[in-house]
């Protein structure tokens with residue numbers, strides 16, 4: 095590394111304050127309100143979180159101490175006892191919310207189901223008893239490998255209810271990836287379905303489970319519980335496999351929630367490293383319950399009339415925190431959709447918004463760029479007037495995509511909450527509060543109250559305004575990951591030692607580069623692993639890509655560095671075009687010129703490669719690491735098990 099920080103070259107100036115009408119009805123109405131909360135939390139974090147824990151959650155036993163911080167180990171609400179499934183279900187049953195819709199589910203083929211809080215509670219209790227009947231006990235691990243159906247949420251809540259630890263594996267992962275994760279967690283039981291519907295096709299799941307368990311590959315797994323979703327024929331091993339619906343028929347709906355210690359493990363969720371085996375991120379009960387509850391309530395300004403829809407999959411942290419636990423703990427109505435935009439209905443998301451009167455819509459930049467590419471006619475032909483808040487998560491959002499989202503989906507009236515966070519952080523770290531924060535396209539704005547975030551150099555010194563650097567968190571927060579499952583040392587090395595502690599100050603470093611502007615707004619510049627070094631300048635990917643995406647012909651772009659004798663690296667841009675534009679030499683030239691005009695000659699791509707698609711992870715993040723291999727003419731190296739569509743790489747190779 096030639097320089098300790100990252101240079102920032104693109105400065106987006108537009109600003110969008112919430113309307114006075116919106117702010118007037120919001121929970122947090124102004125920047126003064128925000129600042130008061132932020133200051134209170136910074137001055138007395140334990141008082142701040144302790145008060146919220148008392149007010150917002152039900153505890154079976156109160157804690158003795160709010161925080162025990164022995165870096166990098168944090169214990170929150172020490173000695174307290176609670177159960178997150180109780181907070182998500184039981185406590186609403188004594189209120190009018192008993193018969194409120196908890197979960198509205200829409201299947202891809204058009205079937206649907208609504209479960210009230212009372213109904214969801216009943217099914218969770220039944221399944222908790224079924225899970226117990228397999229001998230699963232408090233602390234045992236249950237693997238969940240499911241399509242996006244209500245039973246996925248029911249299974250998670252049923253585990254939490256009896257103190258079993260769930261480990262959800264995204265239903266799009268292969269048998270090998272599933273085996274690796276189940277094995278790492280020593281799962282005792284696997285809950286799955288025969289299959290699910292996705293992109294106009296049936297995705298078989300049970301056959302993958304069979305393959306993963308083949309030859310007794312995971313000796314800890316004794317039983318498999320199978321939901322019948324598609325009705326396709328599958329093999330059932332008579333000693334091992336059981337049908338969900340059959341066991342549900344006779345299961346008792348009486349299952350008191352187990353009293354869990356605040357620091358008892360709630361779940362393990364694997365994140366893919368670029369090399370090496372996936373990390374099992376461990377989250378515990380009390381702090382996670384509180385933090386996802388409060389962030390969901392304030393960031394989405396949740397009201398009892400809201401119909402809230404997060405389009406993520408429950409296989410990702412976003413699904414855990416903001417489809418299941420956060421919304422249900424608040425007694426909100428959460429929508430779950432099995433499908434994704436697909437050839438037979440590119441506008442299916444807008445159908446769901448119209449059908450259920452969705453008021454809060456939360457998705458990812460990759461989806462927004464796909465909506466742009468599919469064209470305005472799809473959203474324009476539906477009634478989206480119920481929407482009042484939009485959200486985005488997963489990658490830095492390019493300002494042009496942000497502005498399109500604001501205009502076409504939000505009708506210029508809905509605040510956009512750009513939430514920066516990670517599997518490891520459990521909940522939102524940087525985010526606007528929609529009634530308070532003036533948003534700027536491409537910025538996740540300010541830290542959530544209680545989060546002490548900063549941009550520093552490798553020695554931990556804060557960098558100046560508008561200088562790029564390393565995004566760090568300087569104080570523990572309730573939903574921070576506690577360890578890598580079975581490997582505390584890896585946890586310490588991966589997150590707490592990249593920037594060494596200084597004068598007793600510890601830095602959680604998340605792997606992202608960022609800058610802070612003169613208003614204290616954070617701009618995430620992408621993963622520092624992706625930084626490109628041109629003639630001694632270290633450039634983040636986000637800014638160059640955003641310049642490319644701001645050209646009318648471009649929908650999506652990824653830039654990577656290619657070794658260059660003179661400059662260290664040169665910039666190669668992979669670009670996909672709006673449907674009405676074709677690749678040409680002239681266009682490539684025009685795009686290079688556009689970047690030069692937008693941000694300067696230093697960022698001029700040496701090479702433009704046109705492509706229909708970019709390689710992405712299954713959660714929609716661009717995999718620049720693979721493009722780097724391609725640009726350099728190397729073999730693809732490192733782990734590719736999270737790649738969404740292999741054919742994209744083959745096409746890129748062929749076309750290069």
Ligand code: WTA
Pocket residue numbers: 365410411412486487488489490491512513514515516517518538604605606618620621713
């Ligand atoms: C990226 C998803 C910019 C970032 C919740 C982070 C973002 C990684 C944003 C975590 C955002 C997520 N702006 N970048 N709003 N949200 N990221 O673990 O690089 O799947 O470190 O968690 O996604 O991804 P993960």
